[in-house]
Amino acid sequence: MTPDEILQQMYDNTVLGKVADVTNLTKEGLALEMDPLDMLYGGENKELGGRGLLPALQEVGRRFEVGDFFVPEMLMSAKAMQGALTLLRPLLAAKGEKTVGKIVMGTVKGDVHDIGKNLCNIMMEGAGFEVIDLGVNVSPEKFVKAVQDNQPDVVGFSAFLTTTMPMIKVNIEQLKKAGLRDKVKVMAGGAPVTAHYAEISGTDGYAPDASATARLAKQFVGSDGAVPTGALVDAIAAVENMMSVVEPT
Amino acid sequence: MSIPNAPLYDYLPNEGIETIHEMTLRVLEEFGIAFNHDQAVDILERAGCQVDRDAIPAPLVKFPRGLVLEQIGKAPREFTMYARNPQNNVVLGGKHTVLAPVYGPPNVQDLDKGRREATLEDYRNFVKLAQSVPEIHNAGGVVCEPNDEPQATRHLDMMHALLTLSDKTFMGNVVSGENANDCVELAAIVFGGRDKLAQTPAMLSLINVNSPRLFDTRMLDSLFVYARARQPLLITPFILAGAMSPVALGGSLVQQNAEALAGITLTQLINPGTPVVYGSFLSNSDMQSGSPAFGTPESAAALLASAQLARKYKLPFRGGGGLTSSKVADGQAMWEASMTFWPTFLAGTNFVLHAAGWLESGLTSSYEKFVMDIELCRMMQVFRGGIALDEEGLALDAFAEIGPGGYFFGAAHTLRHFRDAFYRPLLADVQNYTRWEQKGAETAEMRAQRVWKKWLREYAPPPMDAGVLEALNEYVARRKQEINAAEAAY
Numbered sequence: 001m002t003p004d005e006i007l008q009q010m011y012d013n014t015v016l017g018k019v020a021d022v023t024n025l026t027k028e029g030l031a032l033e034m035d036p037l038d039m040l041y042g043g044e045n046k047e048l049g050g051r052g053l054l055p056a057l058q059e060v061g062r063r064f065e066v067g068d069f070f071v072p073e074m075l076m077s078a079k080a081m082q083g084a085l086t087l088l089r090p091l092l093a094a095k096g097e098k099t100v101g102k103i104v105m106g107t108v109k110g111d112v113h114d115i116g117k118n119l120c121n122i123m124m125e126g127a128g129f130e131v132i133d134l135g136v137n138v139s140p141e142k143f144v145k146a147v148q149d150n151q152p153d154v155v156g157f158s159a160f161l162t163t164t165m166p167m168i169k170v171n172i173e174q175l176k177k178a179g180l181r182d183k184v185k186v187m188a189g190g191a192p193v194t195a196h197y198a199e200i201s202g203t204d205g206y207a208p209d210a211s212a213t214a215r216l217a218k219q220f221v222g223s224d225g226a227v228p229t230g231a232l233v234d235a236i237a238a239v240e241n242m243m244s245v246v247e248p249t
Numbered sequence: 250m251s252i253p254n255a256p257l258y259d260y261l262p263n264e265g266i267e268t269i270h271e272m273t274l275r276v277l278e279e280f281g282i283a284f285n286h287d288q289a290v291d292i293l294e295r296a297g298c299q300v301d302r303d304a305i306p307a308p309l310v311k312f313p314r315g316l317v318l319e320q321i322g323k324a325p326r327e328f329t330m331y332a333r334n335p336q337n338n339v340v341l342g343g344k345h346t347v348l349a350p351v352y353g354p355p356n357v358q359d360l361d362k363g364r365r366e367a368t369l370e371d372y373r374n375f376v377k378l379a380q381s382v383p384e385i386h387n388a389g390g391v392v393c394e395p396n397d398e399p400q401a402t403r404h405l406d407m408m409h410a411l412l413t414l415s416d417k418t419f420m421g422n423v424v425s426g427e428n429a430n431d432c433v434e435l436a437a438i439v440f441g442g443r444d445k446l447a448q449t450p451a452m453l454s455l456i457n458v459n460s461p462r463l464f465d466t467r468m469l470d471s472l473f474v475y476a477r478a479r480q481p482l483l484i485t486p487f488i489l490a491g492a493m494s495p496v497a498l499g500g501s502l503v504q505q506n507a508e509a510l511a512g513i514t515l516t517q518l519i520n521p522g523t524p525v526v527y528g529s530f531l532s533n534s535d536m537q538s539g540s541p542a543f544g545t546p547e548s549a550a551a552l553l554a555s556a557q558l559a560r561k562y563k564l565p566f567r568g569g570g571g572l573t574s575s576k577v578a579d580g581q582a583m584w585e586a587s588m589t590f591w592p593t594f595l596a597g598t599n600f601v602l603h604a605a606g607w608l609e610s611g612l613t614s615s616y617e618k619f620v621m622d623i624e625l626c627r628m629m630q631v632f633r634g635g636i637a638l639d640e641e642g643l644a645l646d647a648f649a650e651i652g653p654g655g656y657f658f659g660a661a662h663t664l665r666h667f668r669d670a671f672y673r674p675l676l677a678d679v680q681n682y683t684r685w686e687q688k689g690a691e692t693a694e695m696r697a698q699r700v701w702k703k704w705l706r707e708y709a710p711p712p713m714d715a716g717v718l719e720a721l722n723e724y725v726a727r728r729k730q731e732i733n734a735a736e737a738a739y
Contacts, residue, residue: 071539112285112306112465115492119539136306137285137466162355162394163424192355192612196366 003034007043007051010084014056015063017076022053023083036088036095053081057126075119078126085128100127101153101221104146106134108167113160116190120156120213127214140167140174147180154220156213157203159190168193169201185220189213257560258595260553266561269499269554273506274314281311282462282511286469292518296320307463310511317510320517326563327599328524330387330481331449333439334416334711339386341453341481341526341599342565346633348626349387349420350379351570351606351614352455355394358577358608359616360698367393367614369403373410375606377708378619378701380415384626385605390420390455392606393614401732404428405725408435412721416711421454421480426470429454431728433478438720447479450524455602457530458486458508460493464515472512476519483567483600484512485528489541490551492534498551505531506558513564526600529555529568541610543572544585549592556596569593570603571622574610578618578694582608586622594629620697620704624676631672641666676700 001009006029013021029039038044042052050059060077063069105121107114114136121131132150134142147155155175159165168188175181186203198206204220207213261269281299284290285307294300299311327342339347357371358364375392379385388411395403404422411419412435421432432452433443440446454475459465475482486508488494494501509527516523532548534541542548552568559566569592573585586607593601603611604626606619636642647662657663663670676696678685685691691699 067537070536071534072536110467112459112463162353162391162396163400165355166400194366 001028003029003032003038003043004051006032006034007038008049010039011042011050011052011056011059014053014077014080014084015050015059017073017080019076019080019083022080023087026084026087030087030091036091039084039088040092053084057081075122078122081126082122085126089128089130100129101217102130102132102150103154103156103217104132104134104143104150104152105156105158106138106143106146107136107158107160108164108171109137109139110167111159111161111164112136113190114158116160116210117156117158119210120158120189120207123210123214124217127218129214129217140171143171144174144178144180147175147184148178152184154185154187154217156217157186157188159188159193162192165190165193165197165201168198168203172202187213187216187220257556257597258553258592259557260550261557266554266557269502269506269558270561272503273510274317276503276507277312277317277511278314279311280462280507281309282464282508283307283309284464284469284515285466286464288473289464289469289515293515296514296518312511312514317514320514321510321562321564323517323521324513324525324564325522327565328450328481330418330453331440331451332416332418333412333451333713337386337417339418341524343599344597345599346594346597346601346630347386347418347599348384348601348604350375350385350389350392350619351603351608351611352389352420353391353394354608354612354614355396356609356613357393357616358613359701360694364576364613366396368397369395369406369410371395371614372407373414374616374705375614375619376410376414378616378704379605380417380711381704381708382605382623384623384630386417387453387600388415388417388419389602390422399733399736401736402729405431405435405728408432409721409725412436412439413713413718414710419452421452421471421475423454423456423468423471425467426474429471429474433474433480435721435724436480438724439717443478450480453481453483453526453600455483455485455528456512458484458512460486460488460508461504462508464512469515472516473519476516476523479520479523481524481526482516483526483528483602484509484516485530485567488531490531490533490547491536492539492541494531496533496536498547498554501531502551502554502558505529505555510562525564526567527555527559527562527564529559529566531555531568532572541574543574543610544588546588548572549588552589552592552598553596556598565599566596567600567602568596568598570601571605571607571618571625572603572611573608576609576613578608578615578621578697582618583621583625583693586618586625590625590629594633616701617694617697620676620700621693624674627675628672 006025010025040053042055060074064074107117121133125131134146157168157171187205187207188198188203189207195206205216207216290300290308293310297313297316301309327340330339332338356364357367371393372395376388379388398406422428436451437443437446440451456468456472486505488505490496490501494504513525516525531551532543533545555568556566569589571586572589573582575582605622606614608615608618644662647660650660651657
């Protein structure tokens with residue numbers, strides 16, 4: 001395949017959510033020493049039609065908005081993007097592109113629900129974040145240790161039950177005790193969690209759905225003083241736009 | 250409500266039910282169910298299940314088919330639940346239908362104050378409403394979440410309200426084994442001790458499966474406490490197809506069946522003969538947005554088929570209610586509720602949770618919708634009554650009296666029956682336009698508001714022995730102290 005054909009195939013297969021194909025195309029492109037930025041943006045020859053990863057996500061978002069695409073299709077496109085970014089991230093970093101940020105995510109202690117949290121993870125990874133997922137039923141101590149060990153920009157608490165929502169506050173208290181609260185931004189979400197509840201629990205922000213989670217994470221990273229720009233930030237924006245119509249899950 | 254005459258609706262042919270049954274046993278044998286609970290896994294292993302303790306996310310248990318069939322056969326086909334007021338005793342199973350209010354919402358809503366976080370006052374109000382209306386037979390459990398009470402002790406306030414404001418059967422707390430034990434102790438005070446309570450089960454507790462194929466620790470801790478105290482258990486897979494089960498209804502029914510039978514098997518191994526209800530909470534996700542959807546045609550079909558499965562296993566069945574995704578008590582709320590109520594009653598459902606007050610996919614308890622749902626419950630109960638075909642039912646004397654072209658308003662047969670011949674609406678307006686306009690042009694929601702306010706105004710607490718009340722108060726106060734002390738130490 002020529003580089004142009006690879007860019008076109010990347011676009012087509014990302015739109016169609018063919019995860020393995022996109023990963024293989026990325027590898028093939030890298031073997032041909034193609035520019036990772038071209039793979040993201042689609043390269044110079046725009047007249048050739050849809051090319052590259054980000055234009056593909058824009059197209060997926062458009063199709064979702066008009067009702068042609070459903071959640072599973074969008075998820076597969078985000079996963080395809082995620083696979084490609086795993087390969088491209090180190091190269092982009094080596095080219096001086098800023099990494100977007102690191103996020104620790106988990107479902108709070110006593111709660112084993114994770115479908116919503118997993119959707120958020122996929123969207124954020126697709127957007128270029130490094131996501132460290134602690135899984136479900138995560139104790140405050142485990143969250144604290146993960147924040148200590150990984151030094152993430154953001155930590156996200158998910159709670160699905162009215163009975164486990166109070167763990168959001170407990171986790172924050174434990175972060176305070178460990179002297180970590182001002183070193184990390186805290187966000188929370190989950191079906192019964194409201195913006196008001198997140199606020200009185202002491203979080204920095206609340207996200208009602210997967211796209212809002214990515215948007216919030218981006219705000220947090222940006223508000224750090226080091227406003228990120230560049231290719232990976234564009235990747236966030238693309239996923240964010242794609243997901244902007246998704247309802248709370 | 251009991252002994253309806255109308256037949257039950259078989260949605261699937263018998264061979265369809267047999268196919269689901271066969272596939273279920275295969276899923277239990279080949280794929281298994283995960284139990285995040287060492288003691289449960291020990292018991293199941295000793296009973297002959299194959300266990301992989303290192304499985305992720307929890308130990309995986311594979312069930313030999315013989316064990317499942319043998320154990321579910323030990324559960325009673327029907328059982329009596331005993332209320333503080335014996336007139337409110339109910340039978341679960343057979344031709345009986347027991348209705349209970351909405352369960353679980355963190356929010357409440359009414360026309361005056363809009364949507365807000367629920368408080369203990371709201372909780373007490375919904376218990377009072379449940380007590381006030383004869384259509385509701387079980388006062389419920391988490392009629393809404395009393396967010397203004399501390400998390401660690403609010404189960405005591407809830408149980409105290411259920412035991413004192415109502416004299417109907419009720420539901421136990423399942424947040425932890427410790428909470429469940431408090432519920433058993435409080436009920437034992439009212440029912441004459443733990444031994445007596447075991448003989449006269451008073452509370453039904455909702456054990457949800459964290460579908461797909463996973464039982465979590467808190468629920469199982471509670472299940473152990475209640476099974477040992479011989480209080481009935483409601484084993485319900487929580488399934489929104491597309492997210493928590495395959496998008497195929499057949500596969501979803503198989504998964505639900507496997508999960509329910511696995512949980513019921515465990516209850517019988519812990520305490521053979523423990524009363525259980527086969528639960529179904531099966532709707533689908535909206536695949537375009539990912540949101541849960543209620544009142545869907547698929548959920549109606551699944552409800553009818555689920556009830557058939559419970560009948561096959563000779564187990565009482567739970568399903569349905571006034572389910573809707575609507576945010577307000579509007580047209581969507583009531584057509585979705587109706588779409589769920591119809592199959593609920595056609596299926597002869599024995600326990601109907603969420604029969605009144607459910608709104609916003611279960612995130613809100615609505616005062617107005619509570620009344621609207623009661624209207625539906627009342628109509629369904631009349632519908633289930635069947636058609637009388639005796640002499641009075643066939644009304645031959647009315648034909649003899651009223652000739653061609655006449656009218657029946659004054660017929661002798663009419664005069665004998667007109668007051669109770671037809672269902673009288675609680676809420677529906679049947680006046681002509683002018684009279685409706687003159688009386689304030691009220692919408693259904695406005696009329697419903699007047700009704701629940703009247704019910705609350707007229708609510709009278711059921712009498713309670715002063716000594717029992719004192720013992721309840723003492724227990725709650727003591728436990729709050731203990732729990733708060735333990736919290737402070739943490």
